[in-house]
Amino acid sequence: MIVTDAVRDYLERVRPRPDPVLAEMEAHGARERIPIVMPGTGELLRVLALARGARHALEVGTAIGVSTLYIARGLADGGTIVSFEIDPERHQAARTYLDRAGVLDRADLRLQDARDGLASLRGTFDFAFVDGVKSEYEEYFDVLLPLLGTGAVLVVDNVLMGGSVAEGDTSERSTTARAFNERLLGHPDLTATVTPVGDGVLVAVKR
């Protein structure tokens, strides 16, 4: 956690109550130690998608569909999200949950490495969420950026990695994460900021 226990407990108390399907997905994630977004990050995704009026969204790392569900619920009418996952069991679980949650018609779930999938996509997207393998973030970003239109919102999870990124940790993971954050924060095509939501969320708008 990168906030105090008191802040974490307060945020948990005031968060909107999850509906039964979302609660089941969260329990599934906890039981099988699948790293799904924290509730605050999920709510932030939904609010940002709503604020953007997103219609064409992308996601790297579906897992069992928790973040996909939050984003799908923030899409404008007729909006869709293309989401990539390489684990067949998680991909199938996401399909089942999103169907039960009533948003499968908005979700184009692809069992494919996001690096290949993104490289083969055509068109312009107005919202993107990156939450795959941290060591691949640079690669996702390089294929993702050309797909984003002006004003598109880009969200990246786990950019503070439990605080280690800020605490001077010299491991390769933290060093790579710091370089990635600095690259996006200084990127000429982005206006970006890092927020201490969840595990650290970078939010950017494409210029």
Ligand SMILES: C[S@@+](CC[C@H](N)C(=O)[O-])C[C@H]1O[C@@H](n2cnc3c(N)ncnc32)[C@H](O)[C@@H]1O
């Ligand atoms: C942190 S989890 C995603 C959690 C999900 N976004 C959520 O919050 O509900 C990362 C997922 O990315 C998947 N993954 C790893 N490498 C990938 C790749 N190259 N392309 C697509 N998915 C990938 C993993 O199998 C894992 O399920």
